[in-house]
Amino acid sequence: MERTTCVIAGGGPAGMVLGLLLARGGVDVQVLEKHGDFLRDFRGDTVHASTIRLLDELGLGEEFRALPQSRLERLAFPDPEGGVAVIGEFSRLSPPYDYVAMVPQWDFLDLLADAAKEEPTFTLRMNTEVTELVRDGDRVVGVRYRTADGAEGEIRAGLTVACDGRGSILRDQAGMRAREFPVPFDVWWFRLPRTEESGEVSGIQAHIVGHEMMLLINRGDYYQVAYFLKKGEDAHLRAEGVERFRDRVANLAPEVADRVHTIGSMDEVKTLDVRLNRLRRWHTDGLLLIGDAAHAMSPIGGVGINVAVQDAVATAALLAGPLRGRRVSESELARVRRRRWLPTAVTQGLQRLLQRVVVGPVISGRRTTFPKPPLVLTRRFPALRRIPAYLVAIGLRPEHAPEFSRRGGVGTTP
Numbered sequence: 001m002e003r004t005t006c007v008i009a010g011g012g013p014a015g016m017v018l019g020l021l022l023a024r025g026g027v028d029v030q031v032l033e034k035h036g037d038f039l040r041d042f043r044g045d046t047v048h049a050s051t052i053r054l055l056d057e058l059g060l061g062e063e064f065r066a067l068p069q070s071r072l073e074r075l076a077f078p079d080p081e082g083g084v085a086v087i088g089e090f091s092r093l094s095p096p097y098d099y100v101a102m103v104p105q106w107d108f109l110d111l112l113a114d115a116a117k118e119e120p121t122f123t124l125r126m127n128t129e130v131t132e133l134v135r136d137g138d139r140v141v142g143v144r145y146r147t148a149d150g151a152e153g154e155i156r157a158g159l160t161v162a163c164d165g166r167g168s169i170l171r172d173q174a175g176m177r178a179r180e181f182p183v184p185f186d187v188w189w190f191r192l193p194r195t196e197e198s199g200e201v202s203g204i205q206a207h208i209v210g211h212e213m214m215l216l217i218n219r220g221d222y223y224q225v226a227y228f229l230k231k232g233e234d235a236h237l238r239a240e241g242v243e244r245f246r247d248r249v250a251n252l253a254p255e256v257a258d259r260v261h262t263i264g265s266m267d268e269v270k271t272l273d274v275r276l277n278r279l280r281r282w283h284t285d286g287l288l289l290i291g292d293a294a295h296a297m298s299p300i301g302g303v304g305i306n307v308a309v310q311d312a313v314a315t316a317a318l319l320a321g322p323l324r325g326r327r328v329s330e331s332e333l334a335r336v337r338r339r340r341w342l343p344t345a346v347t348q349g350l351q352r353l354l355q356r357v358v359v360g361p362v363i364s365g366r367r368t369t370f371p372k373p374p375l376v377l378t379r380r381f382p383a384l385r386r387i388p389a390y391l392v393a394i395g396l397r398p399e400h401a402p403e404f405s406r407r408g409g410v411g412t413t414p
Contacts, residue, residue: 004030004123005323007143007157009130009170011038013105013305014291015163016112018312020058023122024405025320030155031122032145034129038106038113044299045105045224046072048306049090049097049393054313057400059407060115067107070218072100072204075388088388100302100393102219130164133173133287140174140286159328160287161315163308166275168293174284178277178296181352184360186234187272187299188227192249193259194218207252211365214252223256225249226299230363231274238266245269274298276348276355283333290315290336295344298351300359301392307347313399314339320404343396350391 006022008015011033019031047064055064075088090099116122127148134142134154142156162170171178205216215226227249229237237245242265250257263269275296282294291308298304318335322328 002153002155004028004155004157006030006159006161007032007155008161008163009143010163010165010291010293011035011109011113011124011126012163012165012291012308013109013112014308014312015161016109016116017054017309018161018163018290018315019122019124020112020116020119021313021316021402021405022320022323023116023119024058024407025316025324025402026121026404027320027323028121029123030157031116031124032128032130032143032155033124033126036127036148038109040106044302044305045102045108045219046302046305047101047103047108048303048395049093049100050395050398051306051309052101053097054309054399054401057406058115060111063111064101064103064108067103067111068220069101069103070220072102073098074385075392076204076206087385088392089382089385090389090393092383092386092389093393097393102217105305130169133160133170138285140284143170158286159319159323159333162287162289162293163291163312164293166277166292166296168289170287171279171289171293174287174289176279176281176284176289178279178294181276181278181348183274183276183298184231184355185228185363186231186274188229188234188269189272190225190227190263190269192216192223192225192256193262194221194223205253208362209252211363212248212252213359213362214249216253216256227252227269228359228363234271238269242266272299276351278344278348282337283330285330288315288319288333288336290340294337295348297348298355300351300354301347303347303351303392303395306395307344310343310395310397310399311336311340313401316405317399317402320402340397346396347391 005028008019008029008031011031015031019029022029055061073090074086076086113124128145130143131146132144133140134144140160142154143160144154146152162168164170207214213228217224242263246260246263249260276298278295279289282289290311292304297307315336319328319332322332
């Protein structure tokens with residue numbers, strides 16, 4: 001029977017950051033990732049300013065900045081007069097943490113994995129899917145897993161951490177149910193070609209026509225496109241066929257009408273079932289849930305990755321010591337939720353507000369532009385643009401790398 005101190009289910013941003021930090025803290029840790037690599041399209045690719053600062057504190061800032069990336073420097077929406085209204089400017093934040101980076105998530109995760117593999121107490125097991133919790137009475141004492149070739153095994157651990165996303169198997173196994181908040185929309189993700197010579201605006205462009213809304217996200221040589229649709233309309237709109245969908249895209253964004261033919265079929269359009277929920281309790285004896293497993297975030301603001309990373313940092317800071325010395329108590333696990341509940345709840349509250357006043361009214365046909373009052377305020381008082389920029393790029397209660405995990409570099413002093 002295999003044993004470790006901490007086993008982490010899921011090699012996404014939360015799982016990889018937690019694994020790296022715990023390993024640097026001298027904790028024997030194994031991360032189990034069901035896929036063979038990190039190469040999957042349409043995952044969140046935003047790396048926020050507080051995460052960039054974390055990478056600097058970990059001594060990984062130089063390697064991160066060498067990755068292919070683009071910068072988001074503002075938050076903008078269509079205004080009632082037909083122009084573009086800027087409501088947030090990241091440039092108003094303190095440099096060098098005055099932007100949000102758009103980085104392919106696989107590059108970000110590879111960077112974390114390479115750094116973690118340098119630690120003697122870290123193990124990353126790809127092609128290894130966690131299938132079941134192992135219990136001793138009421139206590140969780142590890143997991144069972146299945147590899148890509150069908151082999152099955154069991155790992156006993158002093159602590160199991162579920163970082164396996166909004167569809168968490170371990171959360172279901174533990175019988176934990178999240179409080180669901182209503183979400184009026186889902187998102188279709190797809191790609192369109194992009195060329196620098198076309199003079200298109202970088203960053204994120206929002207397009208609203210009638211009751212349709214679409215975002216174009218600059219990814220260098222292509223756009224990652226988010227098309228918003230009413231919750232439950234996926235099958236109906238797909239049945240209209242790819243030609244009708246191409247027409248919708250061209251009508252929303254005429255500047256890309258010459259390339260909608262590259263959408264070969266509706267199979268290339270992937271659905272994100274948008275969820276917004278939160279567990280009341282993030283742990284049971286021997287098991288902790290963080291990131292989307294504890295609180296699924298809406299894609300509004302692209303903050304889900306940042307919140308999950310901050311969860312991981314707080315978890316490592318609070319639990320590395322107890323994990324090195326003894327079995328972690330339930331009261332110590334509860335400290336993670338107490339630390340992270342307020343920023344999670346506030347962020348989700350802001351997302352719910354934006355759903356009610358922006359996305360929901362647009363896709364229902366009740367509004368065709370961004371609400372005017374915020375635009376008037378940010379236009380009249382430009383300094384106010386720092387507030388939404390800070391909430392998106394830094395977030396409430398940003399976490400710093402614990403001292404035991406630092407390797408020097410820019411920004412190592414909080």
